[in-house]
Amino acid sequence: MQLGNAQQTISFETSEGYSVGDLLGQNGWITTPTGSNSYVENQSIINTAASDGEQSLRIAVDDRYGWQEESGPIIGGIYALTTPLSFKNTSVSFDVYIDDEIGNASTYRFGTVALSAGVYSTIVDFEFNGSIYVLANNGFIELSETWKVKTWYTIRMDITADTITYFINDTPVSESVLIGGEDLSIDEIRFVHDNYNLTGFALLDNLKINQTLSTGSSEMADFTHFYDKNSDILKLTSGTSAFESLKVYNNPGQAAMAVQLHSSEEQINLSGLQAGVYLVKVTMDGKSKTLKIVKQ
Numbered sequence: 001m002q003l004g005n006a007q008q009t010i011s012f013e014t015s016e017g018y019s020v021g022d023l024l025g026q027n028g029w030i031t032t033p034t035g036s037n038s039y040v041e042n043q044s045i046i047n048t049a050a051s052d053g054e055q056s057l058r059i060a061v062d063d064r065y066g067w068q069e070e071s072g073p074i075i076g077g078i079y080a081l082t083t084p085l086s087f088k089n090t091s092v093s094f095d096v097y098i099d100d101e102i103g104n105a106s107t108y109r110f111g112t113v114a115l116s117a118g119v120y121s122t123i124v125d126f127e128f129n130g131s132i133y134v135l136a137n138n139g140f141i142e143l144s145e146t147w148k149v150k151t152w153y154t155i156r157m158d159i160t161a162d163t164i165t166y167f168i169n170d171t172p173v174s175e176s177v178l179i180g181g182e183d184l185s186i187d188e189i190r191f192v193h194d195n196y197n198l199t200g201f202a203l204l205d206n207l208k209i210n211q212t213l214s215t216g217s218s219e220m221a222d223f224t225h226f227y228d229k230n231s232d233i234l235k236l237t238s239g240t241s242a243f244e245s246l247k248v249y250n251n252p253g254q255a256a257m258a259v260q261l262h263s264s265e266e267q268i269n270l271s272g273l274q275a276g277v278y279l280v281k282v283t284m285d286g287k288s289k290t291l292k293i294v295k296q
Contacts, residue, residue: 007208007209007210007211008208008209009206009207009208010027010079010206010207010208011050011052011053011055011056011205011206011207012045012050012053012055012056012057012205013053013054013055014054014055018045018055019045020044020045020046020047020055021044021045022041022043022044023043023044023045023057023077024039024043026045028079028080028081028082029077029078029079030077030078030080031043031075031076031077031078032074032075032076032078032192034065040062040064040065040075040076041062041064042060042061042062042063043057043058043059043060043062043075043076043077044057044058045057045058046058046203049097049203050203050205051095051097051152051154051203051205051206052095052205052206053205055205056097056203056204056205057077057191057203057204057205058201058202058203059075059076059077059108059191059192059193059201059202059204060193060200060201060202061075061106061193061195061196061197061198061199061200061201062075062195063198065195066195067194067195067196068194068195068196069194071194072107072109072194073106073107073108073109073125073192073193073194074192074194075192075193075194075195076190076191076192076193077190077191077192077204078188078189078190078192079188079189079190080187080188081186081187081188081189084116084185084186084187085185085186085209085211086185086186086211087112087114087121087159087184087185087186088159088160088161088178089159089160089161089211090159090186090209090210090211091156091157091158091159091208091209091210091211092112092122092156092157092159092186092189092207092208092209092210093154093155093156093157093167093206093207093208093210094110094154094155094204094205094206094207094208095152095153095154095155095203095204095205095206096108096110096126096152096153096155096202096203096204096205097150097151097152097153097202097203097205098126098147098149098150098151098200098201098202098203099149099150099200099201099202099203100149100197100199100200100201100202101149101197101199101200102128102129102130102148102149103128103129103130104128104196104197105128105129105196105197105200106128106193106194106195106196106197106200106202107125107126107127107128107193107194107196108125108126108191108192108193108202109123109124109125109126109190109191109192109193110123110124110155110189110190110191110204111123111124111135111189111190111192112157112186112188112189112190113186113187113188113189113190114184114185114186114187115187115188116185116187117184119184120135121184121186122134122135122157122159122164123135123140124155124157124166125140126147126202128196130146130147130148131143131146132145132146132147132168134166134173134174136164136174136176136254141174141176141254143166143168143173143174144173145168145173153168153169154167154168154169154170154206155167155168156170159178161178161288162177162178162281162288162289162290163175163176163177163178163281163288164176164178175247175255176249176254177247177249177279177281177290178290186209189207191204222238222239222240223236223237223238223239223243223282223284223289224236224237224238225237225282225291227270227293229295229296232269232270232271232295233267233268233269233270234267234268234270234280234293235265235266235267236261236265236266236267236268236282237264237265238264238265238284239264240264241264241284241285242261242262242263242264242284243261243262243263243264243266243282243283243284244260244261244262244283244284244285244286245258245259245260245261245282245283246258246259246261246266246268246280246281246282246283247259247280247281247283248270248273248278248279248280248281248293249278249279249280249281250273250276250277250278256273256278257270257272257273270293270295273295274295275295275296276294276295277292277293277294277295278292278293278294278295279291279292279293280292280293
């Protein structure tokens, strides 16, 4: 089933054209290339465990190769979309299950890839030690949540024109801002590992891509802003509507400050922030705009 429509689900079921066995070549999926028209093995569709239905995708070690220490997680399943999907105003979710020995596990990665830019646009890393990291603003943020063995989790990434929010089991766990300019259209989906533990594996099921998030204009009414470096006061002035909220993110994207706003003229004290570069997301009329502030 190709992901070219506004909303699609892949549950790796027989009714979707998947069969138990090697993933390679099934409905647009391949496994990691190894050169000379060959691919890794042991990445397969199984019918012994699933979060939805009867079948799921299982990625596990190919013992013909060693630990991918330098390159990180690269062995597993790759889905090439026939038509790239807009990175913004998109929601991607999936169910994941890891059966491995924490502390001696492989690191497992789910990510969307922008081939035009040559980068991952989103990443969720399930580290060997039980930690979970997400990609935000070109850096990784460690979540306070951890993964447990033999437990299904639902992960979701909601991406709007200027914000990406990660969820675990419908609870938001990280939010970061996006600065426009680079084309991060989704060309590939990857579910991979670093080939460390011979006995561990991970399962993927119920993969959903939904582009029915609001696609209306994200532009907000014009307003002026001025940051006074001497007083550490950020002044916001709107000639039309009242401001609603302000969020400040550090580098690489961790929330550093959040303020509720109520008027068309606001003064926000930033003296509590350390010196550095910050992204400031201002919301008004349900729309938002991101500013860059350099605090000395």
